[in-house]
Amino acid sequence: MKIDRPKLHRIYRYIIDWLYPNICPCCKKAIPYDADFCESCKSRIIRFSGSIQIPYTDGFAAYCVYEDPVRPAILEFKKNPDGNSYYAFACGIYTALKENGLFDGLDLIVPVPVSDKTMSERGYNQTELIAKELRFLMNVPYKNVLIKSKETKMQKSIKNASERRENVADAFSVSHKAGDITGKSILLIDDLCTTGSTLENAAKALKNAGVKRVIGASFAKTMQK
């Protein structure tokens, strides 16, 4: 399925390319200004075709499976989000939403937050970088509606599914700066989805605050249960 991205965003990418030449997030090779990955890496990306039900959400889409060549790109992205990783990841989420019929009717893009500790150590929330890019592609605003009130371990570092659920249980709450989100339709995004527990708990906080519909999306999805 060929999906055209908005013209205005292509112009923006064209200008950005003069300052920061576009590179493939997987192999770092130079690529055209409007490309997400190089042809070689793109042909090796395993598209996510499964369907999972995440409690408190009304749909879920992911672009690809968390395997090579995207695995090192995501690890690098968490440490050093240079180049055009977040552009490529936003394009992936955009494509997955379109293909799954989940694109329309969304009022707000909300990134899964990181804790204050992570924010002060890292200086940024990598998922927020994707949300910032995605707003241009989708023409939907983004807002940091959620806060992470509990320090958690990296989900993919925990082998056991029930321990993963416990790790993120009630980790999120709605910020007092969120504004009125009652009745809204929200796109909740993450860079990587493992069991869905993170999206589930973030969606739970949104639904408890009166949000009508939550669509979960991630760039990549691990294959483990």
Ligand SMILES: [Zn+2]
């Ligand atoms: Zn590449």
